[in-house]
Amino acid sequence: MAKRALITGITGQDGSYLAEFLLSQGYDVYGLVRRTSTINFSRIHHIQDRVTLISGDMLDQTSLMSALEQSEAEEVYNLAAQSFVQTSWSQPVFTGDVTALGVTRLLDAIRKVNPRIRFYQASSSEMFGKVREVPQRETTPFYPRSPYGVAKVYGHWITVNYRESYGLHATSGILFNHESPRRGLEFVTRKVTHAVARIKLGLDEYVYLGNLDSRRDWGFAGDYVRAMWLMLQQDEPDDYVISTGETHSVQELVEVAFSHAGLDWQAHVRQDERFMRPAEVDLLVGDSSKAGHVLGWEPQVHFRELIQMMVDADMQVVQEMIEQGRIDVNHAG
Numbered sequence: 398m399a400k401r402a403l404i405t406g407i408t409g410q411d412g413s414y415l416a417e418f419l420l421s422q423g424y425d426v427y428g429l430v431r432r433t434s435t436i437n438f439s440r441i442h443h444i445q446d447r448v449t450l451i452s453g454d455m456l457d458q459t460s461l462m463s464a465l466e467q468s469e470a471e472e473v474y475n476l477a478a479q480s481f482v483q484t485s486w487s488q489p490v491f492t493g494d495v496t497a498l499g500v501t502r503l504l505d506a507i508r509k510v511n512p513r514i515r516f517y518q519a520s521s522s523e524m525f526g527k528v529r530e531v532p533q534r535e536t537t538p539f540y541p542r543s544p545y546g547v548a549k550v551y552g553h554w555i556t557v558n559y560r561e562s563y564g565l566h567a568t569s570g571i572l573f574n575h576e577s578p579r580r581g582l583e584f585v586t587r588k589v590t591h592a593v594a595r596i597k598l599g600l601d602e603y604v605y606l607g608n609l610d611s612r613r614d615w616g617f618a619g620d621y622v623r624a625m626w627l628m629l630q631q632d633e634p635d636d637y638v639i640s641t642g643e644t645h646s647v648q649e650l651v652e653v654a655f656s657h658a659g660l661d662w663q664a665h666v667r668q669d670e671r672f673m674r675p676a677e678v679d680l681l682v683g684d685s686s687k688a689g690h691v692l693g694w695e696p697q698v699h700f701r702e703l704i705q706m707m708v709d710a711d712m713q714v715v716q717e718m719i720e721q722g723r724i725d726v727n728h729a730g
């Protein structure tokens with residue numbers, strides 16, 4: 398019998414890679430999707446006939462219980478969230494409802510429907526915020542710097558609490574930033590690599606960015622979803638940091654992306670107050686040695702290769718848009 402997994406957030410970057418990975422492992426894959434006025438299945442279009450989509454929302458307890466009953470999942474990966482840090486200042490209550498309380502709704506549904514389900518919570522390095530220790534590891538205290546970070550701290554601790562209160566196999570993966578050609582356009586890596594392609598192909602002249610000094614530990618999403626799966630294959634639930642151990646500034650990201658396309662970044666990058674944050678996370682760099690020892694997990698793709706892969710993919714995307722007439726090159730904004 399094939400194993401059954403339910404993924405919340407299957408339409409997102411990680412959800413699409415995880416669904417592909419689980420299919421490759423022989424799983425029956427179910428995905429929770431919320432109702433939207435326009436269908437946004439572009440990241441899972443290529444596998445849509447191999448996964449079963451179930452309508453539901455992290456704000457709606459009844460739909461979560463139904464999704465568990467319908468899928469009869471043995472593993473649940475909770476990737477759904479309002480995941481954009483900047484938006485969490487303009488929509489703090491909504492962010493808390495989805496990203497924090499949504500975790501409780503799902504855990505409680507699991508407790509009632511089938512407490513033997515193995516649960517993965519998508520925790521975040523944003524929880525470390527104003528970092529108390531360098532590098533950050535599982536034992537580093539949290540100091541979140543955004544409503545999103547605060548919501549993720551809640552999600553992390555309610556996962557630990559349900560593990561300890563009810564004996565659930567509930568695991569929290571503390572993942573550092575991970576990117577890919579499927580990353581949303583609002584996140585800085587993809588914003589930059591997409592802008593590089595548009596500038597190179599003559600559609601734009603500038604990209605407007607916020608803080609160029611902050612540093613992140615950027616890995617590849619395809620590597621990170623493998624770690625999620627490995628965590629749920631362990632006999633005992635636990636918490637794991639997943640990171641590359643390298644840190645780079647936003648400016649370094651910009652330099653690598655523009656130089657890969659043969660462009661001088663200083664001629665095309667402008668700073669804009671709109672993209673500055675009320676409170677910044679200045680430095681993230683993770684120590685994933687526990688994941689190395691226990692899970693046998695190591696990152697395969699490193700920073701420069703990742704950014705170059707994303708620039709190459711965006712060059713292709715923008716070129717195809719031009720060829721298909723989806724961008725009017727004479728009136729590019």
Ligand code: NAP
Nearest residue numbers: 406408409410411454455476477478480519521572574575
């Ligand atoms: P993403 O691309 O923004 O995807 C988020 C997913 O959540 C989308 O499928 C979205 O559905 C879904 N969602 C949002 N609100 C929902 C709701 N109320 N009910 C049901 N589904 C809802 O995020 P990602 O980069 O794949 O990240 C996956 C998870 O890992 C998130 O929890 C994120 O916070 C966390 N995380 C990400 C990183 C990273 O660097 N990528 C690092 C650490 C942790 P729609 O398509 O309908 O919007």
Ligand code: G4F
Nearest residue numbers: 480482521522523573574583584585586606607608611672
């Ligand atoms: O790409 P970002 O928006 O990612 P951020 O805030 O680190 O959050 C991402 O990673 C977290 C893991 O640590 C996830 F939990 C979270 O869901 C999300 O996936 O910003 C990265 C850095 C920040 O310091 C930001 O201030 O880039 C800086 N930045 C500079 N200019 C910008 C911009 N970020 C964005 N999005 N847009 C800019 O124009």
